[in-house]
Amino acid sequence: MVCRQQCKIHPIPFQWPDHILNEDGTIDHREYLCEEDKDPREEFIPSLLGILGSRGSIFTYTSYEEGILRSLADEFSEYRERLIVLLVRFKDLHKIISRYYYHPGFHGSFSLKSVLPAIVPEMSYERLAVQEGQLASLEYLRMIDPATPSHEKEKIKKDLLTYCGHDTLAMLKIRDRILKMKSSNFEFYFKSTRSTSRARASNSDGVG
Numbered sequence: 001m002v003c004r005q006q007c008k009i010h011p012i013p014f015q016w017p018d019h020i021l022n023e024d025g026t027i028d029h030r031e032y033l034c035e036e037d038k039d040p041r042e043e044f045i046p047s048l049l050g051i052l053g054s055r056g057s058i059f060t061y062t063s064y065e066e067g068i069l070r071s072l073a074d075e076f077s078e079y080r081e082r083l084i085v086l087l088v089r090f091k092d093l094h095k096i097i098s099r100y101y102y103h104p105g106f107h108g109s110f111s112l113k114s115v116l117p118a119i120v121p122e123m124s125y126e127r128l129a130v131q132e133g134q135l136a137s138l139e140y141l142r143m144i145d146p147a148t149p150s151h152e153k154e155k156i157k158k159d160l161l162t163y164c165g166h167d168t169l170a171m172l173k174i175r176d177r178i179l180k181m182k183s184s185n186f187e188f189y190f191k192s193t194r195s196t197s198r199a200r201a202s203n204s205d206g207v208g
Helices: 041-052 063-076 078-090 095-100 112-119 135-141 150-183
Strands: 013-023 027-033 058-060 090-092 200-202 205-207
Touching: 013 041, 013 135, 013 150, 027 041, 027 150, 041 063, 041 090, 058 063, 058 095, 058 150, 063 078, 063 090, 078 090, 090 095, 095 150, 112 150, 135 150
Parallel strands: 058 090
Antiparallel strands: 013 027, 013 200, 013 205
């Protein structure tokens, strides 16, 4: 007889970036990346809680980050309350844009990679060595592999930090650009329903 054990597979977050928009308009950038072959969550959680603090909106793009925090709260009971309370500060830019705004440059997609160059033309993902989460996870595994040469590890580390930081800076810039358009009565593409034709920004990457 063969017994099948059911188990849940959760992404293991190993990295977070955070761009912080201060009240005086200045922007601070903080980041974390686990560089060792160990459970990164032991450092990921307290470092994230420390940087997010207890006030301010937290902008994300899609519900991925919420899922990560809920998973961590379930598995690390000592941090559960502090993680769950962060969720009330979350503002999902993807949900806001897909419901209220459309630009022909989206080409029918509301992914961050489609939305960003349409709203913030000076930013895109085209020149990044790492351009999406799945590749980031694979590169991370290569970085912590003892067989990977040290110079290659450093390059991967730089590429991962650049990619993840680009995500959060993109969210901050998108938020700022939309607020400026709205305050200037730019209403041509604003809509009350989705057309038929992601304060501070924070996100996390993980190995699935």
